[in-house]
Amino acid sequence: MRLDKYLKVSRLIKRRTVAKEVCDGGKVKINGNVAKAGSNVKVGDKLLITFGERQVQAEILDVRENVKADEAKTLYRLIEGTEID
Secondary structure (H helix, E strand, O other), X not given: OEHHHHHHHOOOOOOHHHHHHHHHOOOEXXXXXXXXXXXXXXXXXXXXXXXXXXXXXXXXXXXXXXXXXXXXXXXXXXXXXXXXX
C-alpha cells in the first residue's frame, strides 16, 4: 500500500492530501530512509513522522484498505511513548 494512503487509513494523518504533502516534504521516514508518498509500506516497517518540533514513531502491525475509525489504532503500535492527538 502507498505510504500516503496508509497514513490516512490508519488515521495517523487525517487527510490524504496532507499526508502526501508531509511525505513529499521529507518529513516521513520508513526504516530510517526518507520516504515519498508513493513508497510502499508493509507489516513490520517502522515509521518516523515529524510534525514541526514533535516526532511520532510507529511500527506497522497491519495493512488494510478500509477500516472503521475505532479500529484504525490496531493498524500500528506507537514506539517510545509518543502520542497522537
